[in-house]
Structure formats: C-alpha cells, structure tokens
Amino acid sequence: MKRIFFITVFLLSILVLKAQIKHEFSFGIAIPQGYFGMDNYDKAIFNGYGEASTGLTMQYKLLYPLDAKNLFVTFNTGVIYNDVQKYYKEEFEDMELDEDDIYQIPKYLNFPVLAGLQFEQPISNNIGFYAGAEFGVNLLKITDFWIEGSDDYENITFRPSAGLGIKLGGGFTFNKKFIININYLHLGNHQVEYLLIYKDYENDDYSDADRGKFLKPLPIHLLNITFSIRL
Numbered sequence: 051m052k053r054i055f056f057i058t059v060f061l062l063s064i065l066v067l068k069a070q071i072k073h074e075f076s077f078g079i080a081i082p083q084g085y086f087g088m089d090n091y092d093k094a095i096f097n098g099y100g101e102a103s104t105g106l107t108m109q110y111k112l113l114y115p116l117d118a119k120n121l122f123v124t125f126n127t128g129v130i131y132n133d134v135q136k137y138y139k140e141e142f143e144d145m146e147l148d149e150d151d152i153y154q155i156p157k158y159l160n161f162p163v164l165a166g167l168q169f170e171q172p173i174s175n176n177i178g179f180y181a182g183a184e185f186g187v188n189l190l191k192i193t194d195f196w197i198e199g200s201d202d203y204e205n206i207t208f209r210p211s212a213g214l215g216i217k218l219g220g221g222f223t224f225n226k227k228f229i230i231n232i233n234y235l236h237l238g239n240h241q242v243e244y245l246l247i248y249k250d251y252e253n254d255d256y257s258d259a260d261r262g263k264f265l266k267p268l269p270i271h272l273l274n275i276t277f278s279i280r281l
Contacts, residue, residue, distance in 0.1 A: 078276030098266030105132035188237035213238020
C-alpha cells in the first residue's frame with residue numbers, strides 16, 4: 051500500500067509540475083544592428099558587412115518554473131529571416147548585370163537554440179514585466195547567390211556556419227497570456243565557407259569550381275521586437 055501511495059504521489063507531482071510549464075509562440079520583426087545591417091557595397095557579404103534589411107522572426111519558448119518565486123529556466127528556438135537591402139540590389143543590377151541576365155541575391159536565415167533564466171514580476175493584476183538572458187548556439191545559412199547570362203553562369207553556395215549566441219531582453223505581460231518583447235541578440239561571428247561554380251556556355255560548356263571563405267567574419271547582431279501568446 052505504501053508503495054502504491056508513493057508512486058501515486060510521484061505521478062501526481064509530475065503532472066502538477068508539467069501543468070506549471072509555460073509555452074510561448076512569438077512572431078515579429080528582426081532589425082539588423084552594427085555591421086550586419088551596414089551599407090558598404092564593395093565589402094558586402096564577403097568582407098564583414100551584411101547589408102541586411104529588416105526581416106521577420108518566429109520563435110518558440112518553453113518556461114520551466116524554479117522553486118524561487120517568479121524565476122524560470124527557459125529554452126528558446128526559432129528562425130530569423132533577413133533579405134539584403136534594396137540599395138544593394140539596385141547597385142548590383144547597375145554594376146554587375148547585362149540586360150538579359152537573371153539572378154538571385156542571397157538571403158540570411160538564422161536558427162538560434164538558446165537556454166537561460168527569466169525573472170517575472172507583476173505590476174498589477176493584469177500587467178507584469180520580465181527580464182531574461184539566454185546563451186546557446188546559432189546556425190547561419192545563407193541562400194545561394196547566382197547569375198545566369200546568355201554566355202555564362204556563376205553560382206555561389208554557402209556552407210552553414212555555427213557560432214555562439216546570446217540574447218538579452220525583456221518585455222511586458224498582459225493578462226498573463228500576451229507579451230510584448232524587446233530582445234538584443236548577438237548570434238556569432240561567421241567566417242562562412244563557400245563553393246563558387248562557373249560555366250562558360252561559349253567555350254564548350256567549360257566549367258570550373260573554387261572554394262573560399264569570407265575575408266572577414268560576418269557578425270550577426272539583431273534587435274527583435276515580437277508579440278507572444280502564452281499557453
């Protein structure tokens with residue numbers, strides 16, 4: 051009987067703990083900061099300047115309560131998408147392309163996986179605030195960069211790059227369910243490796259390939275402003 055009692059208490063305690071776990075789903079904008087968003091056409095992408103524009107982000111966060119009041123362990127993952135700036139595209143079209151060329155400009159995808167601590171404090175019955183810090187890893191993937199004309203074809207494929215990540219931020223909660231978040235993220239300095247493939251259609255489809263890596267690491271800094279729903 052005692053064994054059944056202790057097993058029952060143990061199972062009930064797990065159920066209660068699971069009931070206290072919170073889940074958040076967020077979406078919003080990702081604003082490049084520092085070199086990641088700076089204009090410098092001659093050094094763009096390959097030489098430390100990202101030329102990134104404001105993008106979109108979707109995130110999932112799990113909050114695991116600790117014994118200390120209003121303190122949670124957090125686990126956070128998601129995706130952040132940034133295109134390059136309109137200025138860069140216009141410069142590229144003016145300087146690099148012939149009239150009949152078609153092309154694809156690279157885009158940035160970041161996949162952070164972070165864990166940390168979050169403190170929450172109610173201000174009133176319906177409003178509260180929180181602050182938190184998270185650390186972990188980030189995977190950067192840059193999509194292919196290619197140009198095709200009537201005479202030749204060039205394609206650059208970028209290898210995924212991993213780096214350390216950190217997120218600092220806070221926000222306000224409403225009715226314990228809706229949250230407005232402001233977070234600063236540094237998601238690593240990435241010296242990405244790439245493969246360049248070249249084909250010459252006028253020379254018996256001559257082809258060549260060359261490997262390289264960025265001349266300077268690309269630092270990923272972002273200011274994310276998001277809206278969350280807590281379940």
